Amino acid sequence: MTKIAILGYGVVGSGVAEVLHNSAAMIEARRGIALSVKSILDIRRFPGDPFEHCFVSSFDDIENDLSVRVVVETIGGTGAAYDFTKRALKSGKHVVTSNKELVAEHGPELLELAREKQVNYLFEAAVGGGTPLIYPLAQCLSANRISSVCGILNGTCNYILTRMRDNGFTFDEALLEAQKSGYAEGDPSDDILGHDTARKISILASLVIGRQIFPKHVQTMGINRVTPEHLREAADNGYAIKLIGRVTICESSPPVIYAEPHLLKRGHPLFAVDGVFNAVLITGDVVGDVLFYGKGAGKEPTASAVVSDIVACMRANDPLGGLAWYEIPVRLAQPDSIHSAPHHTFTDGTTLRVM
Amino acid sequence: MTKIAILGYGVVGSGVAEVLHNSAAMIEARRGIALSVKSILDIRRFPGDPFEHCFVSSFDDIENDLSVRVVVETIGGTGAAYDFTKRALKSGKHVVTSNKELVAEHGPELLELAREKQVNYLFEAAVGGGTPLIYPLAQCLSANRISSVCGILNGTCNYILTRMRDNGFTFDEALLEAQKSGYAEGDPSDDILGHDTARKISILASLVIGRQIFPKHVQTMGINRVTPEHLREAADNGYAIKLIGRVTICESSPPVIYAEPHLLKRGHPLFAVDGVFNAVLITGDVVGDVLFYGKGAGKEPTASAVVSDIVACMRANDPLGGLAWYEIPVRLAQPDSIHSAPHHTFTDGTTLRVM
Numbered sequence: 001m002t003k004i005a006i007l008g009y010g011v012v013g014s015g016v017a018e019v020l021h022n023s024a025a026m027i028e029a030r031r032g033i034a035l036s037v038k039s040i041l042d043i044r045r046f047p048g049d050p051f052e053h054c055f056v057s058s059f060d061d062i063e064n065d066l067s068v069r070v071v072v073e074t075i076g077g078t079g080a081a082y083d084f085t086k087r088a089l090k091s092g093k094h095v096v097t098s099n100k101e102l103v104a105e106h107g108p109e110l111l112e113l114a115r116e117k118q119v120n121y122l123f124e125a126a127v128g129g130g131t132p133l134i135y136p137l138a139q140c141l142s143a144n145r146i147s148s149v150c151g152i153l154n155g156t157c158n159y160i161l162t163r164m165r166d167n168g169f170t171f172d173e174a175l176l177e178a179q180k181s182g183y184a185e186g187d188p189s190d191d192i193l194g195h196d197t198a199r200k201i202s203i204l205a206s207l208v209i210g211r212q213i214f215p216k217h218v219q220t221m222g223i224n225r226v227t228p229e230h231l232r233e234a235a236d237n238g239y240a241i242k243l244i245g246r247v248t249i250c251e252s253s254p255p256v257i258y259a260e261p262h263l264l265k266r267g268h269p270l271f272a273v274d275g276v277f278n279a280v281l282i283t284g285d286v287v288g289d290v291l292f293y294g295k296g297a298g299k300e301p302t303a304s305a306v307v308s309d310i311v312a313c314m315r316a317n318d319p320l321g322g323l324a325w326y327e328i329p330v331r332l333a334q335p336d337s338i339h340s341a342p343h344h345t346f347t348d349g350t351t352l353r354v355m
Numbered sequence: 356m357t358k359i360a361i362l363g364y365g366v367v368g369s370g371v372a373e374v375l376h377n378s379a380a381m382i383e384a385r386r387g388i389a390l391s392v393k394s395i396l397d398i399r400r401f402p403g404d405p406f407e408h409c410f411v412s413s414f415d416d417i418e419n420d421l422s423v424r425v426v427v428e429t430i431g432g433t434g435a436a437y438d439f440t441k442r443a444l445k446s447g448k449h450v451v452t453s454n455k456e457l458v459a460e461h462g463p464e465l466l467e468l469a470r471e472k473q474v475n476y477l478f479e480a481a482v483g484g485g486t487p488l489i490y491p492l493a494q495c496l497s498a499n500r501i502s503s504v505c506g507i508l509n510g511t512c513n514y515i516l517t518r519m520r521d522n523g524f525t526f527d528e529a530l531l532e533a534q535k536s537g538y539a540e541g542d543p544s545d546d547i548l549g550h551d552t553a554r555k556i557s558i559l560a561s562l563v564i565g566r567q568i569f570p571k572h573v574q575t576m577g578i579n580r581v582t583p584e585h586l587r588e589a590a591d592n593g594y595a596i597k598l599i600g601r602v603t604i605c606e607s608s609p610p611v612i613y614a615e616p617h618l619l620k621r622g623h624p625l626f627a628v629d630g631v632f633n634a635v636l637i638t639g640d641v642v643g644d645v646l647f648y649g650k651g652a653g654k655e656p657t658a659s660a661v662v663s664d665i666v667a668c669m670r671a672n673d674p675l676g677g678l679a680w681y682e683i684p685v686r687l688a689q690p691d692s693i694h695s696a697p698h699h700t701f702t703d704g705t706t707l708r709v710m
Contacts, residue, residue: 019498019641023498023499023500023641026500027497027498030497030565030678031497031678130641130642130643130645131642132487132490132494132645135487135490135491135495136487136491136495139487139490139663139667139674140479140487140490140491140660140663141659141663142382142385142386142662142667143374143378143382143658143659143660143661143662143666144378144659144663145381210385269648272627284659286374286378286485286655286656286658286659286662287485287486287649287650287655287656287659287660288485288649288655288656289649289650290485290486290487290648290650291646291647291648291649292645292646292647292648293624293645293647293648294642294643294645294646295642295643295644300641300642300643301641301642301643303498303641304499304639304641304642305498305642306498307497307641308494308495308496308497308498308499311497311498312494312497316671316673316674318670318671319494319671319674323385323386
């Protein structure tokens with residue numbers, strides 16, 4: 001029996017506990033791996049919760065519990081999550097996470113620590129929610145020089161833009177509705193200002209380039225200044241407006257990376273990706289374009305990726321096949337240096353890139 | 356240096372040699388694995404070919420060459436390919452293939468033999484060409500009960516249907532043009548009669564169900580009786596016609612599997628997949644719908660998958676995480692038992708399923 005500890009019992013953490021409970025018999029039958037939740041660390045208490053008996057008060061209890069083989073970190077951020085992840089890896093436990101901020105800021109160090117200790121640090125859930133992206137990049141496209149990764153990486157923003165377009169809502173109305181529907185958080189700034197997208201494209205860019213690209217170096221613009229008029233004018237001209245994270249790697253210049261609202265022409269593979277869905281288009285020199293599409297966030301899709309990563313930890317050492325990135329500085333080019341044209345200028349003077 | 360032998364120097368085999376040559380330095384730099392082609396087996400000779408010095412006359416030369424670690428089987432069919440694959444695995448070599456016929460007919464035996472010998476038998480290229488499908492199913496979705504896999508799995512048919520719709524070509528005109536453009540073979544019957552799609556959905560169904568579904572048990576209909584009038588009538592009613600391979604697994608009845616031309620409503624995720632592209636929609640109980648899209652065939656995309664599988668062989672034993680299927684008979688239900696409605700009946704009396 002593989003015992004699992006979950007750090008943080010919020011949306012994702014509680015989803016992981018539920019999915020582990022519901023899928024344990026199926027996973028044991030198909031993969032020969034028996035999984036069960038041993039401990040949950042959260043400062044809150046949840047009386048009556050089916051996992052109430054699992055709660056512990058201190059990370060020490062998990063760190064010193066030799067029966068815990070996998071630690072699921074769903075605390076988020078780079079504070080306690082960073083400390084606990086390092087301690088878990090150092091004590092020889094695998095760590096699986098959905099925490100894009102931590103992976104984007106400290107990925108190389110944590111991957112190196114995992115290698116040293118011969119355990120895994122896996123983060124399929126950090127980008128694209130339940131949509132497989134990290135494994136396909138790491139394994140299925142390894143024959144390719146990747147020249148571009150370009151995606152709709154934030155379900156909240158995509159939902160807001162879709163509602164503004166389809167219902168004529170203002171940004172504030174759509175945001176409020178997204179919050180009421182559970183598609184946006186109480187403090188939505190990380191999503192709507194583009195920081196979440198910047199982190200996710202940083203992770204994908206770092207994997208593809210092999211060197212660390214920090215989110216702070218990603219030219220970032222949110223969707224908070226997009227108006228219903230922009231969306232209408234775009235549609236009238238055959239465009240969709242999507243918040244895009246994009247990295248372009250070419251031989252003749254340094255890589256370019258940005259996270260910005262973008263005009264997409266009808267016929268572009270990301271044009272029709274609406275609502276809370278995410279999609280990522282990857283271009284390789286051998287395979288051409290491949291696209292991955294699915295629900296990018298939410299309790300269940302994210303838990304799907306976390307639990308699948310737990311299974312991968314138990315099946316193989318280093319299931320990512322050694323893919324990693326290193327803390328070597330990368331010079332980046334300004335987006336305008338290679339994506340200079342075309343731009344579209346709206347009636348109100350706002351200018352967005354076109355693809 | 357990992358030495359590779361290629362069996363069959365046709366479109367895929369020669370593509371693999373080229374990609375290995377062009378990507379070797381990049382793969383060594385990124386993955387730490389040096390790959391090179393040692394031997395090529397083909398009854399034909401290719402004077403002046405850059406790999407001319409690699410040709411050998413007998414499989415014995417490869418079987419007895421201890422320096423060959425990976426055998427790439429791109430002969431196709433279930434004759435010599437079957438024999439050589441077994442001999443290669445028995446002699447402790449990994450085998451990577453694009454041969455869907457062999458995988459669909461003898462997958463369980465070959466996977467079991469590979470397990471016994473502690474080598475890999477990998478076949479990402481057999482379904483979806485360069486589009487990652489097998490790994491994502493095996494690793495990234497392992498927390499899910501898969502209820503449906505449904506895809507456009509044959510680029511030749513999709514190209515023909517797209518040209519018939521967009522250019523008003525008859526089936527024969529579109530086929531001839533596809534042959535001239537290199538998108539259809541001289542004898543296109545495997546593609547146009549649906550057998551290729553049936554084999555591919557058999558492989559995906561077997562992986563998902565864990566038991567072998569033989570292609571001969573897949574209810575199969577080709578695209579050779581689709582007319583330009585059908586495509587026009589479908590479009591007028593907001594439908595696309597696509598050759599679909601589909602397996603549906605529900606708790607209350609045996610699985611259903613078929614390969615048939617299908618009407619897709621506008622808005623269906625496969626509706627806009629045109630030309631030589633493939634796309635597969637997978638539905639899991641936790642993740643919901645995920646879609647994988649890319650070029651489904653052709654020299655380069657297929658070689659991308661084969662070479663990536665070679666890298667996976669060298670990085671990990673059992674990169675598929677133990678996923679396999681077994682030769683246990685499966686009772687299948689008739690498609691009409693669970694997909695009874697709706698159907699669409701065309702003016703000429705032809706009836707197709709609608710989704």
